[in-house]
Amino acid sequence: MRLFYRVLLMLLVALGALIGLILYFTVHPKLPEYSAPQQLHYLDQWSAVDRQIYYFTPQGTQVKGLRYDWFTALELPFSEQSFAAPDYLARFGFLVEPQQKASATNPGNLPVGFTRHQNPGSHIEYLDITCAACHTGELRYKGQALRVDGAPAQHVLPSSVPTLQGGSFGQALVASLAATYYNPWKFERFARTVLGDNYEQQHKQLRAEFKVSLDNFLAVAWNDTHRGLYPTLEGPGRTDAFGRIANASFGDAITPDNYRVANAPVDYPHLWDMWTFDWVQWNASAKQPMARNIGEALGVGATLNFFDSHGQPLQGDARYPSSVRVHDLHLIEETLQRLKPPVWPEALFGQIDRPLAAKGRALFAQNCAACHVPPVKDEDGRLVQQLRVIPLAVIGTDPNSANNIADNRYDVSALQWDPAELANLNVNLVPASDEPLNLHSLSVAKGLAYITAFVEKHAYVQAGIDPQEQARLNGYGLPIAVQEVRAYKARPLEGIWATAPFLHNGSVPTLYQLLSPQSERDETFYRGSFEYDPRHLGYRTEAFDGGFVLDTRISGNHNSGHEFRAGPLGNGVIGRLLQPEERWALLEYLKVLGGPLEQQLPPL
Template sequence: MRIIGRVLLAILLLALVSVGVIAWYTAHPDLPDYSPPEQLHLLPQWDEQARQTYYYTPQGTQVKGLRYEWFTALEQPFSAEKFASPANLARFGFLIDPVQLKPVAERAPDPRNPGNLPVGFARHQDGESGAWYLDITCSACHTGELRYRNQALRIDGGAAMHSIASTVPTLRGGAFGQALGASLAATYYVPWKFDRFAREVLGSRYPKGKSALRRDVRNLLGKLMGTAWNDTHRGLYPTLEGPGRADAFGRIANSVFGDGIDPANYRVANAPVSYPQVWDIWKFDWVQWNGSAMQPMARNIGEALGVGATLRMFGSDGQPVLGDERYASSVRLRDLYTLEETLKQLKPPTWPAELFGEIDLQRASLGRALFQANCVYCHGPHVKAPGTDGYLAEGRVPEWRMKLVPVSEVGTDPTTADNIAAHQYDLRALQWDTAELKRMNVQLVGSDAGQIDLGKVSAAKGLAYVTSFVEGRAYRDAGIGEAEQQRMNGYGLPIGVQELRAYKARPLDGIWATPPYLHNGSVPNLFQLLSPVAERDSQFYVGTFEYDPKFAGYRTERFPGGFLYKTSVTGNSNRGHEFRDGCRKDGVIGRALSPEERWALVEYLKVLGNPDYESRLQDVPTQPWRPGPKCE
C-alpha cells in the first residue's frame, strides 16, 4: 500500500508541475516586447474616412460570444494591468498608433473605437439581446506595418504579422487565444480579480448582476477551453502557424463542417498561408490563393464565418433547419458591402524614399526590362476588355484575368491546394436536396450540382452552398430585394467555385510591402524569391516588424520572442518559383538570374505601377521571354 501511495503522490506532483509549467508559459507568453516608434507614417493609399471605415466597421463576428465590455475589463493573469491595453495587445503583433498609449486626458476619444483597441477590433450590437460583442474585422489580418530606424510605416490592406489564429496551447504561449483564455480563467477563479471585473462591467447593476455575470463568464471560458481541448487532442493543426499566418480554409471548414455538423468532418489543417494583400482585388476575376472563389459577398461571408460569425444549421431539437429558415447567422451584409466598396478606393502602397532611401533609377530601369521578359507572362496584369470572351462581370472595369499556375509547374508547397481539392465532408445531416442545389445561385466550374454526392462534398463546394443559404436568409431578414442583392453581391456575379491544384499569380504592385513571400510565407525577402532554392534560408525568425529595404523583406535574425520558421515542416516548404538554369521541372520557371539582375528586379519591384517613378525610368531593350527546354 505504501508503494501505491508513493506512486500516486508522484503522479499528483508530476501533474501539478505540468499544470504549473503550462500556466506559467500561458501567463508569460514568449512574445517580443513592444517598443513604440518615434512616429507612425501613413501613405496616401486612401483618405482618412475610408481608413477608419476599414479599421472599425464590424462584420458580425464573435470570439465565442465575448462581450466588448468584458474584453476591455479583463486583467492580465498575474497583474491588475488590462489585458486589452494597447501595449499588451501590440506584443501579439496587433497594430496600434503610439497616440493610443497616452493617458485618456491627453488623447481625443474615438467613438468608433471606444475601448482604445488595435486596428480591426470593432464591436457590434446584437439585435435581440442588445449586447455588444467584440467583432474582429478583415482589417485585423489585412493591415501591415514596417519598421525602419525607429520609424513605422502603416500598410493599409497589407499582411498582418500577429498570432491570432492558433487555438492549440504551446509552451511558448505566443498565441492571442491562449493568452485570452489565461486572462479569462484568472478573472473567473481569483475572487478579487472577478470582483474588480464585475464592478467595471456591471456599473450600477453591481452587485445584483454578479452571479449571472459569473455564470456567463464560466460558459465563455468553457467554450474557449473546449475548443483548445478539441483542437489539441484531435491533432487538427500540427503545423504551427506562428505570426502572420493561418490555415484559413482549413479552419473555416473545421468550424462549419466539424463544429457545426459532425465531429467526423474534422480534417487535419496543416497548410497555413500568409494573409494576402487586398488592394486591387475587386478587379480580379478569381480570388483566394488557389483561385477558388468568384463572388465578393460570398467570399466575405465565408471569411466572417471563419473568424467567428454565428451560424445556426440545427434547431434546439437537433434536427436540421430546412426551407427558408436556413441559415440564421450574425453576418452583417450591409457592413460587408460597405467594406467591399471602401476597399475599391485602396491604392497599392508607394515606396517612401524619405524613409527607406531613394531608388536606383538605372538599376530599376534594367529591372523593368527583366520584369517584362521574365515575370509579366504570369503576373500581368492581364486586362480583359468588356464584352470579350471570358469577361465575367459586366460593369467591372477593369477586370483582370488571374493566371492560375498548376502546382506541378510552379513547384511551390502543394499542401494548401491539395487539402482544398482532396478533403471531403459528409453533409447528409443537413438534408439538402440536389435538385434544389441546381437552382441556386452557385456556379460550379467543371462539375454539375446534380451529380454531387452529399456524403463526399469538397470544402469549396460545401462552403459555397452554405454561404448561399446564409446569404439568402440574411437578405430576406434585412428586407433586401433582388436588384439590390445583385448589386451587393458584386456585379451580379454568382457564387462561383473552381477547384484547381494551382496558385494564383497576382499582379505585383506594392509587393515590396508584403513580406514574407509565396503563399505560405516561406521566403523572407524578394531577393531570395528570385534566387535558386539552394540560396534561400531553410529557417528564419518571424514576428518582427523590422524591415530591410535593400532586400525588401523583414529582418530574419533571432530576437527575443521570435518564432522560428522551419521550411522542413509540412506545409512550410520554400521550394518552387525558382529561376535556375536547366530544363523546366520541379518548380524551375525561368533561367538563372545573375545577382545583378536580381538586384535590378528587386529595385524595380519597389516602384512597379508607381507613375512617379515609372515615368523617370529609362527604356532598356526587353529580351524575348524564353520558357526554356522541357525535360524528358
C-alpha cells in the same frame, strides 16, 4: 492493484505537467517587447475617412461570445494590468498608434480591426474582429513606422492551443479569462468595472454568462489539442484559413467525424486591386465578393446555426441564421475598391536608383510578365484581370493548401439538403457537372459554397433586401462560383515590396531570396519582427526575444518552388538563373512597378 496505482500516478504526473506548462506560459508568455516608433507615417492610399471605416466597421464576428466590455475590462492573469492595453496587445503584433487614445469609432482604445456590434433585437455588444486586423501591415525602419493599408498583418491571432512556442493571442486570452473567473478578487474588480451601478442585481448573471464564454474557449482548445488538428504551427501573420473554417463549419457544427488535420498555414494576402481579379483565394477557388467575405467572417467567429433547439436540421427559409452583417460587409468591400497600392516612400526607405530600375523593367518583361501581368477583359463594363493559375507540378511550392482543398471530404448529410433546393441556389460549380452531389463526401470548397449561399440568402431576407439590391451587394451580379484546382494563382505585383514574407505560406522572407534558387534561401528564420530591410525587400530575420522560428523543413512550411535557376523548366523551376546584379535590378523595378515613379524611369 499495483498496475492501477501506476496508471493513476502516470495520469497525475501528466496532468501536473500540463498544468505546469499552462502556468509557465501564463506567467512567461513568449512575446516580443513593444517599443513605440518615433513617428507613424501613412501613405496616400485612400482618405482618412475610408481608413476609419475599414479599421472599425464590424462584420458580425463574435469570438466565442466574448463581449466588448468584458474584453476591455480583463486583466493579465497575475497582475491588475489591463489585458486590452494598447502596449500589451501590440506585443502580439496587433497595430496601434503611439500615444493612442480612445475615440468615437474605437471607444475601447483597441488595435486596428478590433470593434463591436449588436445583433438585431439585442443590447449586447460583442467583440468583433474584422478583416482589417489581418489585412493591415506596418513596416519599421530607423525608428520610423509606415502603415500599409491592405497589406498582410504580422500578428499571432488564431490558436488557443498551448504550445512550447507560446506567444499566441488565443493562449493569452484564455489564460486571462480563466484567471478572471477562478480568482475571486479579480472577478470582483472585473464585475464592478463591467456592471457599475448594476453590480448587485446582475453579479450572478454576469458570472454565469462569463462562464459560458470561457467554456467555449476551453472546449475549442481541448478539442484542437487532443485531436492534433493543427500540427504545423502558424506563428505571426499566418493561419490555415480553409482548414479552420472547415473544422468549425463541418466539425464543430455538424459532426466530429468531419474534423480534418489542417497543416497548411497561409499568409494573409494583400487586398489592393483584389476586386478586379477573376478568381480570389491563394488557389483561385472563389469568385463572388459577398460569399468570400461571409466565409471570412464565419472563419473568424460569426455565429452559424444548422440545427434547431431540438437538434433537428433547419429547413427551407430557416436556413441558416448567422450574425454576419451583409450591409457592413458590402461597405468594407466598397471601401477596399478605393484602396490604392502603396507607393515606395523615398523619404523613408531611400531614393530609387532609376537607371538600375530601368534595367529591372527589361528583366521583368523577360522573366516575370508572362505570369504576373494578366490580360484584362471587359465584363459588363468592369475591367477584370484574368489571373494565371499555375499547376503545382509547374510552380513547385508547398502543396498542402491546394491539395487539402482538393482532397478533403466532409459528410454534410445530417443537414438534409435537397438536391433540387441546391440547384436553385446562386452557386456555380466550375467545371459544371451532371453528376449528383455526394452529400456524404463533399469537398470544402463546394460545401462552403452552399453554406454561404444559404447564409447569404437568409441574411438578405432578414435585412429586407430585394433581389435587385442583392445582386449589387453580391458584387457585379456574380454567382457564388467555386473551382477546385491543384494550383496557385499568380497575381499582379504592384506594391509587392510591402507584402513580405513571400509565397502563399510566407516561407521566403525577402523578395531577393524569392528571385534566388532554393539552396540560397533561409532554411529557418525568425518571424514577427516589423523591422524592414529596404535593400532585400522583406522583414529582417535575425533572432530576437519572443520571435517565432519558421522551419521550412516542416510540412506546410516548405520554401520550394518559384525558382530561377539552371536546369529544365518545371518541378518548381520557372526561369533561368538570375545573376545577383540582375536580382538587384529587378528589386529596384519592383519598388516602382505600377506607381508614379515608374513613369520617371529613363529609357534603356
